[in-house]
Amino acid sequence: MSKGFFGDISPIQYEGPDSENPLAFKHYNPDELVMGKTLRDHLRFAICYWHSMVWPGTDPFGGQTFDRPWFGDSMAHAKHKADVAFDLFSILGAPYYCFHDADVRPEGADFAENTRNLNEITDYFGEKMSETGLKLLWGTANLFSHQRYMSGGATNPDPDVFMFAAATVKTCMDATHRLGGENYVLWGGREGYETLLNTNMGRELDQLGRFLTMVVDYKHKIGFNGTILIEPKPQEPTKHQYDFDVATVYGFLKRYGLENEVKVNIEQGHAILAGHSFEHELAVAGALDIFGSIDMNRNDYQSGWDTDQFPNNVPEMALAYYQILSLGGFSTGGTNFDAKLRRQSIDPVDLVAAHVGGMDCCARGLKAAARMLEEGKLSGAVEERYAGWDKKDAASMMSDKWSLEQITDYVETNGVNPKPVSGRQEILENLVNRYV
Numbered sequence: 001m002s003k004g005f006f007g008d009i010s011p012i013q014y015e016g017p018d019s020e021n022p023l024a025f026k027h028y029n030p031d032e033l034v035m036g037k038t039l040r041d042h043l044r045f046a047i048c049y050w051h052s053m054v055w056p057g058t059d060p061f062g063g064q065t066f067d068r069p070w071f072g073d074s075m076a077h078a079k080h081k082a083d084v085a086f087d088l089f090s091i092l093g094a095p096y097y098c099f100h101d102a103d104v105r106p107e108g109a110d111f112a113e114n115t116r117n118l119n120e121i122t123d124y125f126g127e128k129m130s131e132t133g134l135k136l137l138w139g140t141a142n143l144f145s146h147q148r149y150m151s152g153g154a155t156n157p158d159p160d161v162f163m164f165a166a167a168t169v170k171t172c173m174d175a176t177h178r179l180g181g182e183n184y185v186l187w188g189g190r191e192g193y194e195t196l197l198n199t200n201m202g203r204e205l206d207q208l209g210r211f212l213t214m215v216v217d218y219k220h221k222i223g224f225n226g227t228i229l230i231e232p233k234p235q236e237p238t239k240h241q242y243d244f245d246v247a248t249v250y251g252f253l254k255r256y257g258l259e260n261e262v263k264v265n266i267e268q269g270h271a272i273l274a275g276h277s278f279e280h281e282l283a284v285a286g287a288l289d290i291f292g293s294i295d296m297n298r299n300d301y302q303s304g305w306d307t308d309q310f311p312n313n314v315p316e317m318a319l320a321y322y323q324i325l326s327l328g329g330f331s332t333g334g335t336n337f338d339a340k341l342r343r344q345s346i347d348p349v350d351l352v353a354a355h356v357g358g359m360d361c362c363a364r365g366l367k368a369a370a371r372m373l374e375e376g377k378l379s380g381a382v383e384e385r386y387a388g389w390d391k392k393d394a395a396s397m398m399s400d401k402w403s404l405e406q407i408t409d410y411v412e413t414n415g416v417n418p419k420p421v422s423g424r425q426e427i428l429e430n431l432v433n434r435y436v
């Protein structure tokens with residue numbers, strides 16, 4: 001590893017819960033076996049390029065606060081950035097990373113130059129990945145930052161923008177495929193609207209459906225075995241985003257016949273913005289069989305913004321991983337830190353310590369979730385609550401599709417007269433408290 005940006009910081013070690021070293025794992029021991037699998041394989045941590053390597057610390061009221069020697073528009077800057085990025089991934093011992101095209105290559109004058117730049121950096125990544133053994137969790141195209149996308153990519157009123165966006169996604173899928181990426185993500189940051197006064201919503205939804213269908217077709221054409229993921233978010237940057245939440249995405253996929261082809265990448269902060277809990281969104285994806293991956297972070301509960309903070313709430317993480325483990329864990333997905341430093345945290349050590357704390361928090365949450373699942377007290381209570389449905393007549397009512405008349409007849413003949421049963425919510429909440 002080069003002795004560059006991170007100075008003397010060496011690869012992070014597990015030192016156990018009593019360690020006071022801010023640059024040691026207290027709970028994330030990658031080799032620890034939980035439910036027969038290592039924590040490394042359960043959590044499948046990924047570091048995101050955009051917040052860690054690209055974001056300069058700006059906010060709506062102020063400019064850059066981070067001094068990073070790789071900030072600049074040349075290919076040399078892009079390679080310098082890649083060197084430091086791979087140092088960070090290695091220091092953290094995170095097996096995966098994620099990127100947008102615009103994070104990793106300089107913006108060219110046109111589509112051809114963008115593609116050349118992306119291909120050059122993809123080659124560079126390929127070399128670094130074979131040197132380090134690091135892997136790509138997912139790639140994606142940034143269809144929201146450049147001015148051309150100010151009215152959307154796939155849902156733009158201008159078909160030239162739709163074409164530019166489609167061609168760009170092709171190049172990003174090619175790059176992801178070449179790097180052995182395990183998923184390809186589409187987050188529709190500007191696929192939404194600001195005002196209905198200038199928007200034809202039906203047309204825009206059809207454009208988005210067509211766009212996604214092409215992505216799925218192309219995936220099969222090139223033999224990409226990864227999962228195509230949509231990342232829901234209700235708003236920000238657009239006032240109203242079409243991929244509002246998991247349920248909305250499912251309805252969209254059904255309408256365009258893509259529900260067996262596309263899954264979701266669920267982000268904690270986006271769930272909160274949609275007025276849901278993270279575990280709610282995970283449970284919806286599980287119930288509809290479209291769970292794919294997660295973007296891990298934390299939103300401030302008072303501000304109403306997408307604050308993308310590093311996670312530090314273990315009880316919340318435990319409930320989230322409880323849903324994930326209940327679904328059998330990740331397959332191609334993983335835990336991507338879509339989290340950024342506060343703009344005053346300007347030192348290299350802040351970037352490392354933030355991830356160390358986030359990884360520890362996730363590990364603690366997952367271990368708590370595994371104990372909840374293994375002891376089976378919570379799932380036992382749910383099973384018991386629905387046990388009536390296993391009885392012969394109730395089961396037949398569902399499987400033999402009884403009609404309203406049949407049920408009425410049954411109620412009258414058998415004198416059905418239900419007795420209220422406690423939901424036991426507080427007792428279950430108290431039980432969760434024992435694990436966290």
Ligand code: XUL
Pocket residue numbers: 050100140185186187231233267295306338
């Ligand atoms: C924005 C967001 C994106 C996606 C990838 O809120 O979460 O960074 O994860 O485009």
Ligand code: CO
Pocket residue numbers: 187231267295338
């Ligand atoms: Co995200």
